[in-house]
Amino acid sequence: MATSSHITPDPQVSKQKTPLTQVFINSELASQYLELCKPKVVFVMLITAWVGMLLALTGLPSLLQLSHMLLASIGITLCASSSAVVNHVVDQWRDQKMQRTQHRPIAKGKISRQQAMIFAALLLIVGCTCLAYVNLVCLILTLCATIGYAILYTLVLKPITPQNITIGGIAGALPPLLGWTAVSPEITAHALLLVLIIFTWTPPHFWALALYRVKDYQKAEVPMLPVTHGQEFTRLHILLYSVLLVLVTALPWLSQFSSWLYLVAISYLNLRFLSLAWRLYSNKSMSTAQQLFRYSIVYLLGLFLAILADRMVFFWV
Numbered sequence: 001m002a003t004s005s006h007i008t009p010d011p012q013v014s015k016q017k018t019p020l021t022q023v024f025i026n027s028e029l030a031s032q033y034l035e036l037c038k039p040k041v042v043f044v045m046l047i048t049a050w051v052g053m054l055l056a057l058t059g060l061p062s063l064l065q066l067s068h069m070l071l072a073s074i075g076i077t078l079c080a081s082s083s084a085v086v087n088h089v090v091d092q093w094r095d096q097k098m099q100r101t102q103h104r105p106i107a108k109g110k111i112s113r114q115q116a117m118i119f120a121a122l123l124l125i126v127g128c129t130c131l132a133y134v135n136l137v138c139l140i141l142t143l144c145a146t147i148g149y150a151i152l153y154t155l156v157l158k159p160i161t162p163q164n165i166t167i168g169g170i171a172g173a174l175p176p177l178l179g180w181t182a183v184s185p186e187i188t189a190h191a192l193l194l195v196l197i198i199f200t201w202t203p204p205h206f207w208a209l210a211l212y213r214v215k216d217y218q219k220a221e222v223p224m225l226p227v228t229h230g231q232e233f234t235r236l237h238i239l240l241y242s243v244l245l246v247l248v249t250a251l252p253w254l255s256q257f258s259s260w261l262y263l264v265a266i267s268y269l270n271l272r273f274l275s276l277a278w279r280l281y282s283n284k285s286m287s288t289a290q291q292l293f294r295y296s297i298v299y300l301l302g303l304f305l306a307i308l309a310d311r312m313v314f315f316w317v
């Protein structure tokens with residue numbers, strides 16, 4: 001009996017079934033799986049982890065350190081992506097109700113929750129395997145961040161308290177420490193300072209978005225601060241956290257971890273952050289909220305690049 005493997009394919013038929021269509025379908029599916037990983041957010045987190053790694057070095061990296069840096073980069077990316085996939089699974093119904101998120105692959109039913117959970121499990125297993133080769137501290141801390149975002153924030157805190165993002169923000173703030181411990185497995189004060197900076201930055205970053213997306217959160221019944229305490233209260237808290245952020249970002253300079261190059265850069269970045277937060281507080285415009293949200297990302301990248309550049313110029317050269 002002829003099995004399918006013995007049948008010679010008809011060249012006409014295989015020509016009609018153009019591989020390009022197949023490639024298109026697969027690449028569309030692949031891009032949907034990629035979307036589940038929140039690639040832009042994870043990439044910015046990875047940059048902060050790289051800065052943590054480079055700051056932890058005391059000289060040129062050895063081959064072993066280089067291999068740890070590479071494996072940690074892969075491991076952190078995969079674990080963070082895994083938690084982002086779980087976030088999409090848990091948030092399926094909420095995402096369907098919000099204009100900003102209703103086109104997401106799971107909300108739209110393009111990828112099933114089961115397929116997504118298998119994908120998340122694979123990412124987590126490969127990610128943890130990479131980190132197991134780095135060291136136990138880095139592995140455990142990354143697992144804490146992964147569980148912190150997927151379970152503590154998304155499943156537990158998000159539907160119950162407006163402080164969800166302040167507490168859950170610890171998970172998103174950990175990447176510089178994860179990077180640092182990949183190179184040197186001790187939890188130092190300076191590494192924790194980098195965590196503190198992102199932790200303080202998170203509320204103004206998110207609440208600015210929540211202000212101009214408040215209707216979404218009302219519809220999805222998510223108790224974000226503008227929903228539970230109103231716009232005025234949220235604007236005030238964005239301003240207060242921005243002042244706190246200015247104080248916290250002065251600490252690397254005050255503790256002599258960074259020098260004047262960082263101080264100049266952070267003064268400029270902070271001036272713009274504060275002026276936008278003040279403008280938002282006083283003029284109540286939604287476009288200012290949008291501007292502050294977008295700027296918060298540029299700010300974080302600028303800050304981490306400044307802290308790194310400062311170190312490279314004054315300590316390595």
Ligand code: HEM
Nearest residue numbers: 040041044045048100165168169172173198202206209297
């Ligand atoms: C609990 C903490 C955080 C919350 C609740 C939060 C929330 C959000 C939300 C709702 C968006 C909008 C996504 C969209 O437009 O669909 C966003 C975008 C973004 N966030 Fe955050 N964020 C947090 C922490 C962080 C951290 C720690 C980083 C980086 C280190 C980060 C980097 C970004 C970036 C780069 C974007 C833009 C993504 C894009 O354009 O697709 N976020 N964030």
Ligand SMILES: CC(C)=CCC/C(C)=C/CC/C(C)=C/COP(=O)(O)OP(=O)(O)O
Nearest residue numbers: 041079080083084142145146149171172175
């Ligand atoms: C290992 C490690 C570093 C883990 C960190 C995980 C991670 C990807 C955190 C992202 C923070 C974030 C974008 C929260 C928004 O969630 P949301 O559900 O409130 O936003 P959404 O409505 O856009 O989904």
